[in-house]
Amino acid sequence: MKTIILKTASDYLLPLLLLFSVFILLRGHYLPGGGFVGGLIASIAFVLHAFANGLEETKHLLRIHPGYLMPVGLIIAFIAAISPIFISNLPFMTGEWFADPLPVIGMVGSALFFDTGVYIVVVGVSLTIIFTITESA
Amino acid sequence: MIQHIVLYPILVQLFFAIVLLFFWNSVKAQKSISIFGNIVALIVSVWLFITIWQEGTLTIQTGNWEAPFGITFVADTFAATLVLLTAISGFAVSIFSVGTILRARLKFGFLPILHFLLLGLNGAFLTGDIFNLYVWFEIIIISSFVLITIGGEKKQLEGAIKYFTLNILASMIFLTAIAVLYGLAGTLNMADLAIKVAEIENRGLVEITAILFFIGFGIKAGLFPLYFWLPASYHTPPPAVMAIFGGLLTKVGVYALIRVFTVIFVGEDFLELIILSVAGLTLVSGGIGALVHNNIVKVFSYLIICHIGYMILGLGLYTEAAIAGAIFYLIHDIVVKTNLFMMSGLIYRIKGTFSMRDLGGLYNNNPLLSLIMIIPLMSLVGIPPLSGFWPKLALITESFNANNYWLIGAVLFATFITLFVIARLWTEVFWKEGPKLKRIANFRYFSLLSKHQKRQMIVPIVFLAFISLYIGFGAEHIQRLSIRIAQELLDNQAYINAVLKP
Amino acid sequence: MEFLLAVVTGLLYAAGLYMMLRRSLVKLIIGLILIGNGANILIFLLGRITKGLPPIIPEESKVFIEAYADPVPQALILTAIVISFGLQSFAIVLIKRAFKVVRTDDLDQMNSIDPYS
Numbered sequence: 001m002k003t004i005i006l007k008t009a010s011d012y013l014l015p016l017l018l019l020f021s022v023f024i025l026l027r028g029h030y031l032p033g034g035g036f037v038g039g040l041i042a043s044i045a046f047v048l049h050a051f052a053n054g055l056e057e058t059k060h061l062l063r064i065h066p067g068y069l070m071p072v073g074l075i076i077a078f079i080a081a082i083s084p085i086f087i088s089n090l091p092f093m094t095g096e097w098f099a100d101p102l103p104v105i106g107m108v109g110s111a112l113f114f115d116t117g118v119y120i121v122v123v124g125v126s127l128t129i130i131f132t133i134t135e136s137a
Numbered sequence: 138m139i140q141h142i143v144l145y146p147i148l149v150q151l152f153f154a155i156v157l158l159f160f161w162n163s164v165k166a167q168k169s170i171s172i173f174g175n176i177v178a179l180i181v182s183v184w185l186f187i188t189i190w191q192e193g194t195l196t197i198q199t200g201n202w203e204a205p206f207g208i209t210f211v212a213d214t215f216a217a218t219l220v221l222l223t224a225i226s227g228f229a230v231s232i233f234s235v236g237t238i239l240r241a242r243l244k245f246g247f248l249p250i251l252h253f254l255l256l257g258l259n260g261a262f263l264t265g266d267i268f269n270l271y272v273w274f275e276i277i278i279i280s281s282f283v284l285i286t287i288g289g290e291k292k293q294l295e296g297a298i299k300y301f302t303l304n305i306l307a308s309m310i311f312l313t314a315i316a317v318l319y320g321l322a323g324t325l326n327m328a329d330l331a332i333k334v335a336e337i338e339n340r341g342l343v344e345i346t347a348i349l350f351f352i353g354f355g356i357k358a359g360l361f362p363l364y365f366w367l368p369a370s371y372h373t374p375p376p377a378v379m380a381i382f383g384g385l386l387t388k389v390g391v392y393a394l395i396r397v398f399t400v401i402f403v404g405e406d407f408l409e410l411i412i413l414s415v416a417g418l419t420l421v422s423g424g425i426g427a428l429v430h431n432n433i434v435k436v437f438s439y440l441i442i443c444h445i446g447y448m449i450l451g452l453g454l455y456t457e458a459a460i461a462g463a464i465f466y467l468i469h470d471i472v473v474k475t476n477l478f479m480m481s482g483l484i485y486r487i488k489g490t491f492s493m494r495d496l497g498g499l500y501n502n503n504p505l506l507s508l509i510m511i512i513p514l515m516s517l518v519g520i521p522p523l524s525g526f527w528p529k530l531a532l533i534t535e536s537f538n539a540n541n542y543w544l545i546g547a548v549l550f551a552t553f554i555t556l557f558v559i560a561r562l563w564t565e566v567f568w569k570e571g572p573k574l575k576r577i578a579n580f581r582y583f584s585l586l587s588k589h590q591k592r593q594m595i596v597p598i599v600f601l602a603f604i605s606l607y608i609g610f611g612a613e614h615i616q617r618l619s620i621r622i623a624q625e626l627l628d629n630q631a632y633i634n635a636v637l638k639p
Numbered sequence: 640m641e642f643l644l645a646v647v648t649g650l651l652y653a654a655g656l657y658m659m660l661r662r663s664l665v666k667l668i669i670g671l672i673l674i675g676n677g678a679n680i681l682i683f684l685l686g687r688i689t690k691g692l693p694p695i696i697p698e699e700s701k702v703f704i705e706a707y708a709d710p711v712p713q714a715l716i717l718t719a720i721v722i723s724f725g726l727q728s729f730a731i732v733l734i735k736r737a738f739k740v741v742r743t744d745d746l747d748q749m750n751s752i753d754p755y756s
Contacts, residue, residue: 036721071158078155082148084201085141092144094201129728136735268715275722282729286736294737295749298664301733305671305726306659312678312719319712320685 003052010052017045025119026105026112035115039122046123047130055134066131069124077117080110140197142188143212145181146220146259149174154252164243168235171248175228178255182217182224189217194625194635196265204637205329211265211636215464215622219262219392222468225604226384226475227255229597233479234377236593237486242288242375250287254280254381261389265636267401268315268325270393271308274357278304281386284378285370296373303356303366311353317346318401328636330401331629340405347402351394351411358390359442360449361418367442368426372434372491376482379434383441384475388467391448395463398452399626412453417547420446424554432491433481433566436558437474440517443551444470447532450544454535460623462531465615469516469524469608476513476601483510483594484566486583489574493562498571506595507567512602514563516609518556524608527616644684651677664734664744671730675723679716686712 021041028034050058059065084094097109105112153174160166189195194213198204212220231251238247257276264270281304286297319325321342322333337343356363367387371379402408423443430436444466451463481491487503488496500507512523519525529552536544576582583591608615625631651673658670686709694707738744741751 067161071155071161074155074158078148078151089138091138091140091197091199091201092148093199125725129732133728133732133735136732268718272718272722275726279725279729282733286733289736289740291740291751294733294740295751297733298737298746298749301730302659302667302671305730306674309671309674309678312675313681315715316678316682316685319682319715320687323709325711 006052035118039119043126066127073120080113150256157249179224209265233597296370300370307356314349328633368438371438380478416450420547420551459535461619464619466528493565497569500567
């Protein structure tokens with residue numbers, strides 16, 4: 001499905017959707033959103049790109065195989081989840097917060113890193129699934 | 138906080154699974170990391186077990202949310218014992234799979250998935266939240282789907298579809314049961330459920346929910362009318378996978394049954410009748426299935442089903458001695474069944490077939506190996522003083538005390554069938570003069586393997602055989618452990634207090 | 640609303656079971672998906688539906704004053720959906736592989752491993 005309209009639109013949509021997914025990721029703590037939804041939006045951006053330009057183009061754009069994102073995201077989430085055990089001797093997955101909010105992002109805590117990890121894992125998993133199904137078709 | 142230790146077995150497996158994912162392309166590094174990871178997991182599990190033995194039940198509230206609201210992890214003696222057994226079998230299987238699984242399979246992430254499976258098992262044993270138990274079950278079955286299909290041979294895919302369908306159906310029934318239970322009680326924490334379910338007036342609805350749980354876990358455990366997926370799929374994957382499946386996966390179903398029916402649904406006469414009749418029928422039908430088959434792996438698959446009956450029987454009788462017998466059997470069974478499937482892998486490596494008709498002469502050719510292999514076989518039958526004898530004795534005595542002569546009949550029948558099947562296996566595979574087999578081209582026969590590879594196959598079998606011997610000869614210790622577990626299980630008030638009033 | 644959802648749940652379970660009993664592999668997967676959705680709606684239904692009352696405590700008070708929508712069922716459903724997403728994508732790849740190897744999607748033909756041997 002290589003139409004010129006979709007192709008042009010997807011070039012503009014890809015960065016917009018990625019930006020939107022980061023926005024969703026960051027607002028996730030107190031408002032609707034979060035790592036899972038953000039990750040899905042980001043992978044939709046790449047899937048749309050793959051629809052318009054073909055799978056090879058998207059792979060070229062990504063440079064690495066999306067499967068490699070999985071362990072990276074998992075280890076970020078893992079470290080964020082075990083950090084309270086070592087920092088303040090509180091149970092696994094307790095939220096640890098920096099005292100002062102950062103500009104733009106707001107309050108930063110271990111939950112944000114956990115969500116970032118989830119975001120990366122979701123992008124990795126869903127893109128791997130979709131690429132595998134598309135390739136074996 | 139000493140309570141952190143409750144989560145360590147889970148975290149260790151998760152950590153090593155992630156590390157293994159980083160080494161996706163280097164099979165050689167994966168092998169060493171996997172074995173190292175399992176050694177660490179074994180140490181942590183022993184540590185957890187000793188701590189629990191000394192300190193009693195420990196709980197931890199993840200995220201520091203108080204008990205009925207957050208997710209609780211509970212390590213009582215039962216959970217700690219099963220985590221320890223998981224670590225023991227996991228360690229043996231990881232060495233065995235490093236030695237036997239083909240490189241092509243290892244390249245598709247066999248070892249990381251194995252660690253995810255062990256992670257799921259540890260999680261299922263340690264969690265104190267019924268929905269969290271569902272999530273761990275899903276982690277277990279997703280990893281087991283990958284393990285059963287990895288390699289993609291025709292027979293594997295055919296077996297996998299049956300395995301897949303019925304396990305998902307079981308999960309859906311489990312999820313439905315959770316939905317109904319949540320509608321009834323409004324909570325998911327098992328200790329809180331125990332209090333709230335006991336207060337519900339409408340007992341009929343509670344019984345229906347209990348039956349839904351029984352069916353869901355029953356499919357996973359391989360109980361009488363629901364076991365058909367098990368012999369249809371367990372003989373298809375490579376022996377290392379069979380070992381972990383046969384040793385641990387059905388036992389998670391048994392664990393969940395024992396947990397749910399001692400903590401949440403307690404004292405329904407109607408349930409006792411159902412559990413006892415299902416246990417008796419499982420014993421008989423599994424035994425009959427084992428009789429007719431000629432493929433050793435299929436025989437072992439049916440023996441799994443048959444022996445699940447003993448554990449459910451102990452649960453159904455619901456006395457301290459009976460539950461202690463069931464726990465003792467569970468401990469013995471995990472070690473022996475894991476070993477049996479690894480053994481069948483070794484036999485396959487030596488002879489190139491699983492068929493009893495074509496096998497033979499193993500004792501003449503490999504006397505030393507045969508002597509090692511007789512230990513799990515005889516433990517399985519329960520020749521005194523080996524490990525299978527003591528729990529069976531307890532179960533038969535308790536059935537007598539309950540005046541339930543049908544059950545005694547079923548237990549004795551299953552025991553004799555096991556004896557007969559193992560005796561037949563011994564004569565056919567080990568003593569009989571072996572027929573001349575055509576050598577299969579390109580097959581990695583055991584005699585062609587390097588010394589290192591041979592060691593990787595034999596060491597885990599010897600390791601588990603020693604543990605079996607310990608369970609048999611040190612039965613006193615295991616019995617004391619089982620009685621303590623049974624006391625904890627029967628006194629569900631202690632469990633509730635440990636979770637809700639730390 | 641409750642009545643309608645109860646009927647929908649029943650229909651989904653019935654349709655899912657019916658599809659699972661067909662012989663075709665694809666229908667089997669569709670059946671599993673339908674039962675999964677039925678279970679999700681059941682959780683939603685049994686979590687007691689309350690309209691337009693989010694579980695947020697107003698600023699001036701410390702506890703809930705009126706009935707509120709229970710957030711737990713939503714969390715459960717979200718988890719269940721994520722899990723079934725993973726399972727279904729695996730199932731689709733599996734049936735595709737199985738079809739390529741066995742060359743049939745008839746479940747009755749997939750018994751080459753099970754004769755007594």
